[in-house]
Amino acid sequence: MRRITSLFPSTPGHGPTRSRAPRLTAAAAAAAVLPLALSACGSDGGTTSSDGTWAPDRPIEITAPAATGGGWDTLARTSARLLESEGLVEQSIQVVNKPGAGGAIGWAYVAGHEADPHKLFVTSPPILLVPMAGDSEYDHDDFTPIARLATDYMVYLVPADSEMETFQDLVDMVGEGGANIGGGSGPGSMDHVALAGAVDAAGGDAAAASYVPFDGGGEAMTALLGGHVDSAVVGVSEAAGMLAAGELRALGVSSPETVEAFPEIPTLLEQDIDFTFDIWRGVMAPAGLEEAQVAYYEDLFADLMETQAWQEESVSLGWTDAYQNSEDFGAFLDEQRTAYTEILTEVGLQ
């Protein structure tokens, strides 16, 4: 296939063979990042000064592995614009859209620029879920995590006049075999995992919940309004308008604590359901970056999130800050992947 032979065949997780099973523990993953950074020999542009710091010497390219206007594009453009307008970078930043195959086209593009520190891309749960479904040649292990930036959560919605009051009511309905629950993405993808995981944690039979995929959260909510499904699971930011208008009501939210915009929606944890689900968003780079290059970008994005402008933008976009540096983000990705695998196994999709 078109896979570019790794320059570092001995690095864990970067060899040509990849196993599908959950394999890396958090500690092992964290350890994996270091030898990767250390073993990188050839530097592809940029200047590493004598004190070991690095700075880009060419325009930085941020790839959104999707068309303009989507969630990834919004993150890429917002970050690029703020990094420039806040004067945090000296080089210009270009946003490139590489849509297709749920992200796989864009990932293949970035993976083809191994060790190039001027090519970043924005990322979120599909970088784990699409490869798990076997639809991408590359998975998160083929890239260098830079930082997790922000997160959004899932809400479990019902029509305003529904008889259901708590998430348990929905689980009971699933148990009776009569619940159709819509989501904004395909089977085995983000919304489905968020639903199945919650039902499972509440003691229900996740495989019995009939998940109905729609093209986007908006369509799922429309179907819910029209009474074509009993419930829908979508991102808080997507549902904000419908919730504020009182057209739909939320049975629960997948966040660890109640979300600022809707303090009246109880979390699943508050309903004694041990489940949280993050729609995290972050930045990654090709494999083979030097430690100093990773450090440069970690600091850059940390600085970005400190700015007033970022704070304002992220509130209006419905994001909660959730910064993690490269090492923590890498470990987090591996944990997430293990959790997703368990849930998908539960519903028989893995």
Add this chain to the structure above:
Amino acid sequence: MLDQLVQGFAVAMTPQNLLFVFIGVLAGTIIGILPGLGPMSAIALMIPIAYGMDPTSAIIMLAGVYYGAIFGGSTSSILLNAPGVAGTVATSFDGYPMARQGKAGKALAIAALSSFTGGTIGVVGLMLIAPGLASFAVSFGPTEYFALMVLGLTAVVSLAGRNLVKGLVSAVFGVMIALVGIDSQTAITRFTFDLPELYEGVEFLIVALGVFALAEVLVMLNRRGQGGARGGVTSLRLSRREMALITPPTLRSGVLGFFIGVLPGAGATVASFLSYSMEKRIAKDGDTFGRGNLKGVAGPESANNAAAVGSFVPLMTLGVPGSGTTAILLGALLVLGVQPGPLMLAERPEMFWGLVASMYIGSAVLLVLNLPLIPVFAKVLNTPKAVLVPLVVVFCVVGVYGLSFSVFDLGLLAPSAWSVS
């Protein structure tokens, strides 16, 4: 409501917004005329420009690009058989034969007038019943969409006229192309040959350009003599009888198009095809459809413009895009910090009514802009073949590449042209 509309005009009539309406519809017309370059890629290209603009001005401009492109798209459908946008494919069925009979001016004039009428019907509908329509759109569930698609497919088969087998074969072949990709219900991949480029399916416009524009180029090359459509430029005057002939289809299809546009799952393309088959059935001279019948131009042109406007109903009142283009518009709005939804009318009335008012202005601008230009456009027909053919090919290639910057898609364009010629 009249108050709100007046307020909307106050928003739309500021010099700045007037300028953006004008820029939007002008850019839209040009993009629409160029075969291949559709509103989707145009709006995607303009998102970075709109970024940082006042959200109301931005949506006024981007909406102008959208309905402007649908308006302009008919020009290349009629003159070159190369649909400028997907929504004007049906226009070429009778528009191109008219051009070949030397009635290009007339066909373009009909297209402009019906586009204007359809667009106006859409705007009036948007203004009068948008909030109520949200509940109509919502009541349309999977069952109803299935029924609508079955109706659409049977209608398309019936277009083949006496040769039912031919119609069935081509419809089934079309469905097979549409099935390529990852199924959204089961996540099963169909006909992808393990190529990730095919996971999201084949874009309709690629097939349309291949089957119509490129195939026409190949036919042109095989034909002796100069140019695609002979006969040169003719008068764009319509007789009173002709006006009377196209008025009922224009009005009917405008209403049909608006309601199809309101449905979150269907847009200008579906509307234009449904209108075409409806007009063919209603018309007493239905068997002359496809050979240059005026009504075959008027109907789809009215329907696609009304649908383009109608698709703003689910976009603005539910936050649900009704087509690929409105999906990009939704993305643009989100980037600008506006979340369309049920609160839009209450929270940002100036944006909603400003947009509605700008559409009135935009439709009028389009008509005034396009009518005088028809003789200029029609000169395309006098272009020597040696110039015209490479130009059409270049535009097709640029347009397809612009959809998703994929060289693979260009590879798809060639077989779709070859398969019909």
